Amino acid sequence: MATASTIDFTLAKTKHLVWKTKLRSFLDGKESLSEAQVVSHTDCDLGKWLHFEGIRTYGTIPEMRELEKTHIELHAVVKKVVQLKKQGDIAQAEAELKKVEFISQRIIALLNTYRCEVNTPEDLGICNRHHRCLEGWGS
Numbered sequence: 001m002a003t004a005s006t007i008d009f010t011l012a013k014t015k016h017l018v019w020k021t022k023l024r025s026f027l028d029g030k031e032s033l034s035e036a037q038v039v040s041h042t043d044c045d046l047g048k049w050l051h052f053e054g055i056r057t058y059g060t061i062p063e064m065r066e067l068e069k070t071h072i073e074l075h076a077v078v079k080k081v082v083q084l085k086k087q088g089d090i091a092q093a094e095a096e097l098k099k100v101e102f103i104s105q106r107i108i109a110l111l112n113t114y115r116c117e118v119n120t121p122e123d124l125g126i127c128n129r130h131h132r133c134l135e136g137w138g139s
Helices: 009-027 045-058 062-086 090-118 121-130
Strands: none
Touching (some): 009 045, 009 062, 062 090
């Protein structure tokens, strides 16, 4: 049976939230980001796991393919936010940031579903308790 132990879901969520905070700080002028830091969906921690283990090992789980597509979409939107900010179009950058929030929620939901699909003993309790794998993780 597959295990989810190869990805730390709490750490994945935390790192994802840190990136969202970093992006918000960038738009507020408190932090700098370059396109190089956000371009590659295979260079971030989630991307590395997805492309070097997740898809290869769990590619038969439909949510994994959807997670891959959603993760690519996230990076494209984040890149656009950075470009717009650097062009001085703050209003449009803010509009794109709202898309990041929606995509981010989808990524968390897909990770929850994946976590439930692989059915590790500690995860079964979470999935059974919530009866819905798309909700409840981190709430």
